[in-house]
């Protein structure tokens with residue numbers, strides 16, 4: 001019998017082993033769990049009796065899994081009520097993450113919000129291969145900036161932008177990237193953050209003929225390529241298995257990128 | 272090369288593998304993607320009159336040898352679906368609409384208002400096991416309800432009409448006869464079975480948020496196969512085999528038992544969207560090995576042999 005019959009995706013209950021406050025609105029929840037993930041992959045987290053939702057893997061040390069969660073609605077509010085020792089169900093890792101591209105020796109990473117964590121994971125790997133990294137971390141204001149400590153430990157050129165100028169460069173992540181591209185030949189740009197930010201950076205890279213890897217989040221129910229909730233217009237591909245990380249060539253075929261996404265019932269919502 | 276195209280209720284399919292409703296199929300472009308991966312045709316995710324959010328997640332998970340789901344018919348509703356499913360030629364294969372309703376009149380309303388001539392056919396689903404107000408939970412799995420719903424939908428559309436039945440409706444031959452008498456052009460057999468329950472023993476709760484759900488995949492296959500066999504022997508209209516078809520062997524089994532085509536759902540979980548191409552190749556391989564010139568030559572033949580053998 002072929003191996004496919006052995007597939008058995010269901011949540012595994014495990015306790016929250018520690019919790020770390022990242023900013024006013026984001027906490028990282030840790031689990032003692034060897035998930036063996038690639039940077040940019042995600043898990044489905046189940047709170048019994050509540051719901052099940054997708055979260056990117058923010059930390060994977062081999063023995064510990066960390067998920068950085070922003071409190072934005074009913075599920076995440078419920079999660080923030082849980083304490084160390086309380087159990088949730090985890091399944092995954094799912095999806096296609098960021099990858100090391102052949103010949104990419106100088107790269108830029110552009111992150112916003114919890115999107116910085118997956119980028120940090122690939123950056124920490126690329127540093128081992130002596131890839132030159134410019135890392136741009138953007139937020140609306142100083143107190144919303146995430147993972148600054150982890151970023152400062154990274155061997156990379158770090159740029160911080162805030163819309164209000166409360167920290168680093170006043171402006172958007174697109175400002176430093178324009179400057180970098182003027183000065184240097186960049187081989188690849190990694191992007192993970194709010195979609196309109198991603199689109200703005202992607203457009204700049206397209207104009208300069210630079211390839212990107214972009215994480216595209218869509219409404220996800222199954223994470224296994226079955227329900228179709230996360231299929232994007234243009235290619236029709238489910239982002240939970242063909243993404244979330246896709247390259248520029250794929251993004252060009254995704255007609256809804258930067259324009260709209262669908263709700264859990266399939267209704268289009270503009271960004 | 273053996274001929275693998277089929278003609279079902281007047282519709283030509285390039286091969287006998289059709290996407291089952293509720294797997295991908297939420298958008299037109301996802302249908303395009305499935306056809307690109309080798310499906311001979313596709314059924315859209317079922318559409319209701321109003322938008323439905325569906326049940327909270329988990330909506331689905333695997334079990335040993337099968338799959339459980341309780342999606343709860345999430346869909347954008349009739350008006351938005353009408354806009355979504357236009358210019359269906361782009362899909363590259365026949366597109367079958369899927370409609371649900373809380374009663375026969377609502378089914379008729381759906382048929383009258385959703386169905387453009389761009390659809391190749393319509394499948395009316397009388398058989399969901401886990402959505403209150405619809406399917407078997409609303410008593411639509413009886414011969415009487417089947418006849419009434421089929422008749423009312425029939426009156427509102429000229430498209431070929433498929434009636435999708437539950438493996439829990441027994442004797443299933445009687446359900447098929449009721450649909451045939453009321454004007455159905457084919458029987459889609461079957462929907463998922465159950466509902467069943469699967470707990471997480473540490474959470475001490477069912478994993479599915481709804482508490483129970485339909486069972487599909489390999490676990491369903493022998494039951495669906497027997498339903499196909501019963502229906503084939505009960506009616507003259509064609510039957511479409513659905514339930515756990517994951518490889519060529521399974522599709523051939525359904526067809527030997529009388530299915531004119533198969534629908535494939537859960538197998539997309541096991542083998543990816545490429546499963547359509549894979550199953551088709553595996554069917555072709557079998558036809559070559561066994562010396563059949565056309566896939567049509569295997570439909571229902573085990574019954575003929577049984578009868579011939581007396």
Ligand SMILES: Cc1cc2nc3c(=O)[nH]c(=O)nc-3n(C[C@H](O)[C@H](O)[C@H](O)COP(=O)(O)OP(=O)(O)OC[C@H]3O[C@@H](n4cnc5c(N)ncnc54)[C@H](O)[C@@H]3O)c2cc1C
Nearest residue numbers: 053054055056068069070073074075076114217218219220
């Ligand atoms: C691949 C992927 C990775 C993600 N990684 C993270 C992460 O690392 N940290 C984090 O805080 N959030 C992440 N999210 C988003 C996270 O899933 C949502 O914030 C969460 O589901 C919100 O649920 P809620 O009930 O609290 O809020 P709601 O009020 O239900 O929703 C708030 C927002 O979250 C979106 N959302 C709700 N449900 C889903 C769903 N099932 N799938 C996708 N989006 C949804 C809604 O569209 C809305 O914009 C990720 C999403 C995806 C698809």
Ligand SMILES: Cc1cc2nc3c(=O)[nH]c(=O)nc-3n(C[C@H](O)[C@H](O)[C@H](O)COP(=O)(O)O)c2cc1C
Nearest residue numbers: 291292293317340396462463487488514515536537
């Ligand atoms: C996740 C999921 C969603 C489904 N949604 C629908 C649906 O909306 N309408 C419908 O008629 N059948 C639905 N079904 C049933 C399938 O179309 C099919 O009849 C059943 O799963 C058996 O086939 P399979 O074993 O190949 O999946 C769904 C099944 C699954 C697994």
Ligand code: FES
Nearest residue numbers: 221223227228240
């Ligand atoms: S989340 Fe279900 S197909 Fe992607």
